[in-house]
Amino acid sequence: MARSEVGDGLQSAMPSIWQHAHDLEVQYPNHSDWSLSDFALCARSWLQHLWRTHLMTFHYFAYGSNMLPARLINRCRSAKLLGTGIARDFRLDFTKQSKDGSGKAALRAAPGAHVPGVIFEVDLAERSTLDQHEGFGYRREDAFVVEDSVPGSTRMTNTYLATLSDPQVKPFDWYLATVIAGAMFHKMDDAHVAALRGIAFIEDTDKERKTRAAAIAAMYAHGIDDYRTLLEWPR
Structure with a gap:
């Protein structure tokens, strides 16, 4: 170490x-x-x-597609769900520019706002693996304080903050569906799920994209046979 x-x-x-x-x-x-x-x-x-x-481990705060347990476990086998949490004074958008040209989830500073997410415990040996998955356009924050599910209690976590932004990009359909699936799995409030469903997205025309297949497999592992049912069409 x-x-x-x-x-x-x-x-x-x-x-x-x-x-x-x-x-x-x-x-x-x-x-x-x-x-x-x-x-x-x-x-x-x-x-x-x-x-x-x-x-030997670290706490990771997920707020995007990694909220869905099967998604994160596919990347970090040791990941263990600890519970939900809230990032205060941040808002969520999907303007993080990705290598594939789509938008990914990002936390942006916004006093008074808050973003729900999920806290996992992960073996420290797998943090570099998570860095590789999240790396492009993100920086890791190792002292990110979130409120956990116990009222008045906070937890120090690692999370990833966007370094790239493009207000014109939109998330792929399957990516947004994975985020929605994670929010629903953890029974996040209806307003948050509704806000996610209100995000404009684009349909991914590359049906052979590996990241698409991995996300669909993660949703299938949680009983979602057709991810498109999670989205509001058309866009």
């Missing part, structure tokens, strides 16, 4: 370390009476928690 990755893991671990310490305090209120061996066992538990959850 690279030294920089260890440092990233320690930085993102700090809020959880204090939470874990608090949990131990609650669980063992009479710790002042502990023996040296008791403290050793506690320290071992603490270090195991730190290593397992922050030096």
Whole structure:
């Protein structure tokens, strides 16, 4: 493991370390009476928690097509669903210019707005793989704070922010359908799903495109036989 990755893991671990310490305090209120061996066992538990959850894995906030579990797992086999989250002071659009000429999901700064997404735990060894999939036109943000499903609780995550923008591009039909499928799978609110369905898209005429086939397969794995039923036609 690279030294920089260890440092990233320690930085993102700090809020959880204090939470874990608090949990131990609650669980063992009479710790002042502990023996040296008791403290050793506690320290071992603490270090195991730190290593397992922050030096071997990272938390990833997905807000586009990777919200659909089968889509992300096809790219990162270790991905484990933790729950939903919200990115505050951002809005969602599809103006990130892609290599295939279409638009992809992007978070744009917008005070007062918010974007729902999904939090996954992924092995750190697979972060470079995710970088490759998300790389073109994105930069990885390693200290992206989102609200998780527990009221008042936040979580430090990795996510990808767009570096390229073209207001003229539109998402392919299958790509937008994958985003909608992810939102529906996680039972996101009707307003968000309706907003996604209101996005203008273009039909992909390249039926042999590998990324298209992979997205359709991911939707099929979640019981969606025809992705076109998720979209509002015509466009």
